[in-house]
Amino acid sequence: xxxxxxxxxxxxxxxARFRYLDLGSGRSYFDLERNLTIFRGIxxxxxRPALDRLAQALEEHSEFRFSLSITGTFLExxxxxxxxxxxxxxALHSTGRVALLAETYYHSLSxxxxxxxLHDEVQMHRxxxxxxxxxxxxxxxxxxxxxxxxxxxxxxxxxxxxxxxEGWEGILRGGSPTARYCAAPxxxxxxxxxxxxxxxxxGFRFSSTGWNEFPLTAEKYAGWIASTPGELVGLFMDFExxxxxxxxxxxxxxxxxxxxxxxxxxxxxxxxxxxEAIQGPPREPLSVPYTMSxxxxxxxxxxxxxxxxxxxAFEAAKxxxxxxxxxxxxxxxxxxxxxxxxxxxxxxxxxxxxxxxxVHEYFSSYDSPYDAYANYMNALTDLRxxxxxxxxxxILK
Amino acid sequence: MPVPRxxxxxxxxxxxxxxxxxxxxxxxxxxxxxxxxxxxxxxxxLCKELTxxxxxxxxxxxxxxxxxxxxxxxxxxxxxxxGETQTVSPFxxxxxxxxxxxxxxxxxxxxxxxxxxxxxxxxxxxxVHVHDWFGTDGAAALAHRLRCPLVMTVHSTEYDRxxxxxxxxxxxxxxxxxxxxxxVIAVSRHLRHQLIERYHGDPxxxxxxxxxxxxxxxxxxxxxxRRVVLFVGRLAAMKGVxxxxxxxxxxxxxxxxxxxxxxxxxxxxxxxxxxxxxLGIGDQVMFLGKVSDEEREILLAGxxxxxxxxxxxxxxxxxxxxxxxxxxxxxxxxxxxxxxTSGAFRVDFWDVDEFASRxxxxxxxxxxxxxxxxxxxxxxxxxxxxxxxxxxxxxxVESLRAGDSR
Numbered sequence: 001x002x003x004x005x006x007x008x009x010x011x012x013x014x015x016a017r018f019r020y021l022d023l024g025s026g027r028s029y030f031d032l033e034r035n036l037t038i039f040r041g042i043x044x045x046x047x048r049p050a051l052d053r054l055a056q057a058l059e060e061h062s063e064f065r066f067s068l069s070i071t072g073t074f075l076e077x078x079x080x081x082x083x084x085x086x087x088x089x090x091a092l093h094s095t096g097r098v099a100l101l102a103e104t105y106y107h108s109l110s111x112x113x114x115x116x117x118l119h120d121e122v123q124m125h126r127x128x129x130x131x132x133x134x135x136x137x138x139x140x141x142x143x144x145x146x147x148x149x150x151x152x153x154x155x156x157x158x159x160x161x162x163x164x165x166e167g168w169e170g171i172l173r174g175g176s177p178t179a180r181y182c183a184a185p186x187x188x189x190x191x192x193x194x195x196x197x198x199x200x201x202x203g204f205r206f207s208s209t210g211w212n213e214f215p216l217t218a219e220k221y222a223g224w225i226a227s228t229p230g231e232l233v234g235l236f237m238d239f240e241x242x243x244x245x246x247x248x249x250x251x252x253x254x255x256x257x258x259x260x261x262x263x264x265x266x267x268x269x270x271x272x273x274x275x276e277a278i279q280g281p282p283r284e285p286l287s288v289p290y291t292m293s294x295x296x297x298x299x300x301x302x303x304x305x306x307x308x309x310x311x312x313a314f315e316a317a318k319x320x321x322x323x324x325x326x327x328x329x330x331x332x333x334x335x336x337x338x339x340x341x342x343x344x345x346x347x348x349x350x351x352x353x354x355x356x357x358x359v360h361e362y363f364s365s366y367d368s369p370y371d372a373y374a375n376y377m378n379a380l381t382d383l384r385x386x387x388x389x390x391x392x393x394x395i396l397k
Numbered sequence: 398m399p400v401p402r403x404x405x406x407x408x409x410x411x412x413x414x415x416x417x418x419x420x421x422x423x424x425x426x427x428x429x430x431x432x433x434x435x436x437x438x439x440x441x442x443l444c445k446e447l448t449x450x451x452x453x454x455x456x457x458x459x460x461x462x463x464x465x466x467x468x469x470x471x472x473x474x475x476x477x478x479x480g481e482t483q484t485v486s487p488f489x490x491x492x493x494x495x496x497x498x499x500x501x502x503x504x505x506x507x508x509x510x511x512x513x514x515x516x517x518x519x520x521x522x523x524x525v526h527v528h529d530w531f532g533t534d535g536a537a538a539l540a541h542r543l544r545c546p547l548v549m550t551v552h553s554t555e556y557d558r559x560x561x562x563x564x565x566x567x568x569x570x571x572x573x574x575x576x577x578x579x580x581v582i583a584v585s586r587h588l589r590h591q592l593i594e595r596y597h598g599d600p601x602x603x604x605x606x607x608x609x610x611x612x613x614x615x616x617x618x619x620x621x622x623r624r625v626v627l628f629v630g631r632l633a634a635m636k637g638v639x640x641x642x643x644x645x646x647x648x649x650x651x652x653x654x655x656x657x658x659x660x661x662x663x664x665x666x667x668x669x670x671x672x673x674x675x676l677g678i679g680d681q682v683m684f685l686g687k688v689s690d691e692e693r694e695i696l697l698a699g700x701x702x703x704x705x706x707x708x709x710x711x712x713x714x715x716x717x718x719x720x721x722x723x724x725x726x727x728x729x730x731x732x733x734x735x736x737x738t739s740g741a742f743r744v745d746f747w748d749v750d751e752f753a754s755r756x757x758x759x760x761x762x763x764x765x766x767x768x769x770x771x772x773x774x775x776x777x778x779x780x781x782x783x784x785x786x787x788x789x790x791x792x793x794v795e796s797l798r799a800g801d802s803r
Contacts, residue, residue: 019754020761021647312764350768368739370769374758377765 001178002232002272003225003263004192005066006164007239008141009047010107011039011074012343014365018378029335029379032080039081046243047078051088053242053257058095061260065097067274068239069141072105072128073341086132093133099273100129102137102160108340109304111142111151111291113318121337122158138162139274143342145194145236145294146301149287152183152191160189162278166294167193167234171286178230180280184287190278191286194236194294198224203237207250215251218258219265226266232277236294304345309373314345316380323387332387339380347372412787413794418451419523421793422539424513424532425458428472429465429690435714436528436552439608444470446786455519457532459509475512510535514542524548524793530555530567533574546579546796550606551592557709560634572596579796582606582789584712585733604795606788607737608714609781610721624655626756627700627724629693629715630707632663637706637729637746639665639672644706646676647753652760653681660685660696697722701766702759707732708746716741720773725766727755740772 016031057064070089078085092098104110105124110117122140129135139162140155147165155163167177175181181191201221205211213220225233238245246252263269295303305311317339324336348369366372388394423444427437444454448469455471458464464472513535526548527536533549540547555563555571575581575596581603583589589605592598626645630636638659645657659669659682666684673682688696697703703719703726710732717734719726720741728735729746742755759766 019750020757021750021754307768308764309768312762350772367743370740370742370765370772373765373768374742374755374762377762378754378758381761 001226001228001230001269002277003269004232004234004236004272004274004277006069006101006141006192006234006236006274007066007241008069008237009074009239010069010071011035011042011077012107012341013073013077013338014038015344015375015379018375018382020374020378023378023382024385029382030338035077036081039077042240042244043078043082043085045248046240047082047085048088049248049253050239050242050256051085051092053253055088055092057257057260058092058097061264063264063271064260065099065271065273065276067099067101067139068092069101069103070129071103071107072125073107073338075128075132090133093135097273099139099275100133100135100137101164101274102126102129102140104143106337106341107143107343108337109143109314109342109345110337110340111146111154112305112314113321113340117321117340118154119158139164139192139278144301144304146291147191147288147293148291149183149185149289151291152186152189152288155183155189156186162190162192162274164192164194164234164236164274165288166292166299167195168292168299170299171288171292175284175286176230178228178233180231180283181286182283184285187285190283192232192234192274192277194234195228196294198228198233199235199237202235202255203241203245206241206252206255207246216255218255218262221255222259222262222266222269225263226269231280232272303349304342307348307350307369309348309350309369310345313348313373313376313380316377320380320384320387323384323391323393327387327390329387329390332383332390335379335383339376339383344372344376348376412791413798415523415790415794415797418453419790419793420453420455420521421447422455422457422516422519422522422525422543424525424527424536424539425456426528426531427460428456428458428462430463431460435608435712438714439550439552440528441465441467442609442611442782443786443789446782447790449783450786450790452790455522457513457516459505473516475509506531510538514538519543524796526550526793527574527578528552530570530574533570533577537574537577540577546793546799547574547577548580548582548792548796549574549578550582550584551575551588551711552584553709553711554588554591554595556591556595557635557711558633560708578602579799580604580792582792584608585736587731587733587736588711604788604792606785606792607733608712608717609785610714610717610777611782624652624760625696625700626655626657626702626704626760627660627696627719628658628704628706629660629688629696629719630705631661632659632665632669634665635707635709636661636663636665637708638669640706640746640749640752641704642669642672642676642678642682643749644704644752644756645682646678647750648756648760649678649681651757655681655701655760657682658685658696658700659683660688660693662687693718694722697724700724702727702756704752704756705729705732705734706744706746706752710734717777720777723770723774725759725769726773727752727759738773738776740769740776742769 013030014035015029018029103125104121110121140160141164142151145164145166177193177195183189206216242252242256291301292299293301305314324332347364347366350369425440429437429441445467453469458474461474513532516539522543522545524546525536525540527533528550529552537547555567575598581598583592583603583605586605589603592603593600628641632638673679697719703724705713705716705728707729712733716726716728727742730743735743744751
């Protein structure tokens, strides 16, 4: 049994309040100061302490290893707000026991936008990893762990050897989430599945006092992993789990430190990076004809494109993309790509009830989904005007 | 995010129920069909639901009617039983305060209070319930005489109506009422806070019961070719109508097809008319004057956006009515109705540019208009006057248990 610990690092470029009256003003859509302030806060509470603990664990336990994905927007903000976080990441990677994953530079929904957008953004991200870390990723993860047969074909064309996906019963059809799989339409692409019960025990439930397993110790958790049958157990979660989603006072950082030690007491349980985990014997082919994700109860794209507001905003963004592509202006293109970041659509989620609403509100920076939508549409409308101006299209209205 | 509906001060879902039907003397002001403000509607809807719960109301008013009848409600006014006399009322419209204590208005107010205090043939009364300041002295004296508790509902305060320049005589009446009442009902938590802070109301006695609206059959039918931005309310300084006009001034250059409609009358009318002219938007602003309930419903059905930019708004029932009609609303952050909705845009009352932007956004993005309209409708109608009446009865029972009859 190998543990594939994978942590996701991302921060979006949140929008400033961009009023309808700001259209044509030349104001930036993005609130640089606010984003950097947020980043500095998370760096203090989470990135620095958790990265230091991971570095220490690598030092103390030669068998310990894990994987990271770092979005381009995260990197841009880290560079401006907390360059030492980048230094820490480079140091971790240089140990050779931390694998980096490929994804879209902007953590975007570009996989739903006409080609070549997805290719371009993955390429941008690859170049960023090469330049910043000297890394060549072998495994691709799509925004919010989106996965489908089509995306597997894309990974194959882009010469990736593996992809991440949710280990969801709906696609396993009785199969085990800890077995080895490859993509049915692209057998050279190995699949690494998220073991969602064990991942969510840490990601969601760790600090929940109402949980009957509370408090979760590293020893208990390592025992659960050891008693899980299979070959690979994918523990995939946000990096911010450690110190941000669960504050330091919950003991989450100590838990992180103690885990490699606790795992060591179970012979037969070992660690693997994503690059190591895709090596190995032949696998079962797995087919996923629709796009699934790791979010909410339905594991679909409902969290981003489930309601009229979200779909209307995304359709508008796609349409503006046509003019943006033609305008061929790097600044306009960059702003458009920042607007494709999935977080903007997440903020427009509406639901009166249920467990998911709390999660959505936690992550939102707006007063309401209507607020998020109006603000987004204003920025997009302004962007469209800029693109049209560049193209010499007369601006109506 | 939205302020949670139920707070410590809001009656809990476990409401108290009396062991027998109550007889309530309600010391009121207006009653439909001749009302100028929200108080008339409030009294009407509340009494209707109270009678449905089996309680009996004697409704006192200074005006001789006509009264839209409600079974179980008996009307009494100075000068005789219903329908007997048609005296000309000495009273100006509700909330009118531009007079001195020596004037006929004050004499009439005192006369009304004296009449209330000495109300004859008032037997078997369980609770005296008074609204706002004008009848508090009489109501308190009546409650004392009948040895039953006084409940007072405060819809707005003199501080708010006067934008911080209160009339001492009215202030004192409000203070006396709040002190005398066994229980005080505020129409929002914001207002409750004010009653405690400024009027020294006993926090243990002040409850919050929100206003509500009746479901209307008329849904907003949004016609993309006829776009109306609507304000409904009194033309008073506290309503922030000039913010509405200034915001309109920012919107019209980009939306030449939009009409800004102002429905209501009041002392600010001529000033607002001058402002409209000064802003140069006369051809896109329409002053309708006072509208009937039916006219208001038709207006709402044809409106794209409803704006309530009040500087001070203890509740803001007009916004709730717009929401019930499925019209997306923009309200000032301080309004009471902002406490019970998440489907409205909330704006600082002084932020003209933000009001203008919000109006423009709702005009520009049909998906937003529809989504906010649906959310608002759901929020406005999920609870109504029946719930509010049950909450009120629960406060009556509290007041009876408090044994605080003065």
